[in-house]
Amino acid sequence: MTHCTARQEILGTLRKSLHREDLPQNQISILQNRLNQPERHIIPKQAQGSHGALVALFVSKAEAAQASVTRLQSMKDIPSEVAQIAAGYNYPALAHLPQQCALNELDWPRAQVRTTSGTPTQDCPLGVTDCFAGIAESGTIMVHSGQGRPHALNLVPDTLIVVVTTAQIIGAYEDAFDLARQRFQPHTWPRIVSWITGPSRTADIAGIILFGAHGSRRAHILLVDSDDIKQQE
Amino acid sequence: MMHEPTSDALPAQARKALKNTKLQSVLEAVGQLFPLVRQAAVEKLPEFDALRDVAAQIKDHTFANLDFYLEAFEEKVERFGGHVHWARTAEEARQIVYTICKQEKARKVIKGKSMITEEIDLNAYLEDHDLEVVETDLGEYIIQLRGERPSHIIGPALHLTQKQISETFVEKHEALDPTRSMEDPQDLLNEAREILRKHFFTADIGITGANMLVAETGSAVVVSNEGNGGLSMTMPKTHIVVTSLDKIVPTLNDAATILRLLARSATGQELTTYSTFITGPKRAEDTDGPENFHVVLLDNGRSNMIGTEFQDVLRCIRCSACLNHCPVYTSIGGHAYGWVYPGPIGAALTPQLLGLKQARHLPNASTFCGKCEEVCPMRIPLTKMMRYWREKEFERHLTPGTTRFGLGAWAFLARNPRLYRLLSACAAWVLKKAAGRKGRLVHLPLAGGWTNARDMPAPEGKTFLNLWQDQKKDAAP
Numbered sequence A: 001m002t003h004c005t006a007r008q009e010i011l012g013t014l015r016k017s018l019h020r021e022d023l024p025q026n027q028i029s030i031l032q033n034r035l036n037q038p039e040r041h042i043i044p045k046q047a048q049g050s051h052g053a054l055v056a057l058f059v060s061k062a063e064a065a066q067a068s069v070t071r072l073q074s075m076k077d078i079p080s081e082v083a084q085i086a087a088g089y090n091y092p093a094l095a096h097l098p099q100q101c102a103l104n105e106l107d108w109p110r111a112q113v114r115t116t117s118g119t120p121t122q123d124c125p126l127g128v129t130d131c132f133a134g135i136a137e138s139g140t141i142m143v144h145s146g147q148g149r150p151h152a153l154n155l156v157p158d159t160l161i162v163v164v165t166t167a168q169i170i171g172a173y174e175d176a177f178d179l180a181r182q183r184f185q186p187h188t189w190p191r192i193v194s195w196i197t198g199p200s201r202t203a204d205i206a207g208i209i210l211f212g213a214h215g216s217r218r219a220h221i222l223l224v225d226s227d228d229i230k231q232q233e
Numbered sequence B: 001m002m003h004e005p006t007s008d009a010l011p012a013q014a015r016k017a018l019k020n021t022k023l024q025s026v027l028e029a030v031g032q033l034f035p036l037v038r039q040a041a042v043e044k045l046p047e048f049d050a051l052r053d054v055a056a057q058i059k060d061h062t063f064a065n066l067d068f069y070l071e072a073f074e075e076k077v078e079r080f081g082g083h084v085h086w087a088r089t090a091e092e093a094r095q096i097v098y099t100i101c102k103q104e105k106a107r108k109v110i111k112g113k114s115m116i117t118e119e120i121d122l123n124a125y126l127e128d129h130d131l132e133v134v135e136t137d138l139g140e141y142i143i144q145l146r147g148e149r150p151s152h153i154i155g156p157a158l159h160l161t162q163k164q165i166s167e168t169f170v171e172k173h174e175a176l177d178p179t180r181s182m183e184d185p186q187d188l189l190n191e192a193r194e195i196l197r198k199h200f201f202t203a204d205i206g207i208t209g210a211n212m213l214v215a216e217t218g219s220a221v222v223v224s225n226e227g228n229g230g231l232s233m234t235m236p237k238t239h240i241v242v243t244s245l246d247k248i249v250p251t252l253n254d255a256a257t258i259l260r261l262l263a264r265s266a267t268g269q270e271l272t273t274y275s276t277f278i279t280g281p282k283r284a285e286d287t288d289g290p291e292n293f294h295v296v297l298l299d300n301g302r303s304n305m306i307g308t309e310f311q312d313v314l315r316c317i318r319c320s321a322c323l324n325h326c327p328v329y330t331s332i333g334g335h336a337y338g339w340v341y342p343g344p345i346g347a348a349l350t351p352q353l354l355g356l357k358q359a360r361h362l363p364n365a366s367t368f369c370g371k372c373e374e375v376c377p378m379r380i381p382l383t384k385m386m387r388y389w390r391e392k393e394f395e396r397h398l399t400p401g402t403t404r405f406g407l408g409a410w411a412f413l414a415r416n417p418r419l420y421r422l423l424s425a426c427a428a429w430v431l432k433k434a435a436g437r438k439g440r441l442v443h444l445p446l447a448g449g450w451t452n453a454r455d456m457p458a459p460e461g462k463t464f465l466n467l468w469q470d471q472k473k474d475a476a477p
């Protein structure tokens, strides 16, 4: 039983190092509280502006992280925008979507784009996904895994297009966590919660910054002004 | 074959590094570029310094209640169907990982970047047991092909030029046309991307480290710019997180505070491209993800550091800022330090992990300019720790006569900072004349036996301390 002995021994050493036995009950309740009602520390002032200011901040931060941002009037504009991006890179007009998401209900045939879903294979030129939130303080997209939502779709496509609505833009990381807590706790939590800021990159070849190391070579954000997209189920 | 530490040969390794012109050209860039991008990022966040104080407090609070938070973390991981394994030593951690590989009848293991797996020399162990191990972080992949160890915490292959890397690819990627074009660094990247992508889809086990562990949700936090971490934890049937128990923070909000510091200090980004929170294995309804999720929690002496003057070093988030700003690191590079953790963090941590006999030179590889502390996002008193090891070492009389004398004198001066400053200020103009080449120096006042081999940025008629303080003045608004 190495496991039990190792565990007990490590915890025992820790308590010895801390010059105490197990924590007293009142201290445990204080700590339990700290876990159940997570306090916020310093939130950067930038991340606390008006909603309009946060949307502008989101755009400028995402662009600073080498994502491109296109603003659209309506969800209906998405398929033709995707068709254009696909044509621009000489991709086949095929978009890989999450299975359970409002994007599937758009009129893709009219833009002559075929759609597919499931876990992407090694060769996947174009992925299009919605997201859980857009975090203004760093121009970050927040996604999570779940039914019909393979995490691989956030990484494998050569070009990743993320749809976010202005209503989904929030200020700080802590706001993003609060949203997730409301959605998933107390009983569940997704296997993956991921923050994506711009395209994949590396500086491992002599310090030169290159895009598309393992994840997407390009990240496009479609920022939809109307709020008619259903958030991720 | 497992790697033996060679920290006890630091003086000779440093001399060799100083003569390596290729390495010197790369190091010069490291020493210039990283501080610039960090500074730019820090200036854009007015709350940066206040966040550093909070981050240090978060870790101190966590350490004071570490038993509680580790158990809370374990409970959450298990609630979501994962397993936590406790490892007292490197050997125990290696065996736990290998046992899981055996249970899964694994043949191929892919890895995301992880310093703890370097600390326990996991690759060599698994390879000795007939597993194929593929590093997927580009830098780690390059040094794996070359049979080297990382020279920098976040840029493991930063000691290599592009030409050296293309030569390695030509030699090791035998199936490809040896006359293919390798001029553009993008060619190299594309080649590696293609080769590694196949491995993601065919590996049985994915091993990653963790930048943090979160007790609130039982999550491991993995940050990566390349996206290899995300693929390593998603494509194979089993995901093993190999990490150490000091990585834990209580809540996601605590993690957010530290994430605001990490990328800015490391690469000057506001956030690393992929910051991912992994909690347990694939859920029943999930479309992808591993069936098995394991966390190996390594102690390796850390529980003994809690409650001592060395507890502070456990706050380290491995951002590398102290390396990038260190005049010694940027002169001799990472390999000269002879083990996994180079630079100031290595000098403070390695003696604890390997013992002073092996690591005795590391705390001497410092000019005590204080730049490391100045930039450390977690406010770790690195020079205080190096000083402590020097004194210990002096007491133990492990060094030969000349070094001992120098260090003895140094220790005396260190306790009299005004005298030290005065003395080194007097010596500065002499040092400038003594500089072997422009902007570098080869001697330091009273620092003992092996300083002759050291080559550091020479003060322009000023001490490091003057210079650093001037720079700060210039930078102030």
Ligand code: SF4
Pocket (backbone or CB within 6 Å): B265, B315, B316, B317, B318, B319, B320, B321, B322, B323, B344, B345, B372, B375, B376, B377, B378, B379, B380, B382
């Ligand atoms: S000691 Fe500080 S500066 Fe150095 S790697 Fe650790 S956190 Fe970063």
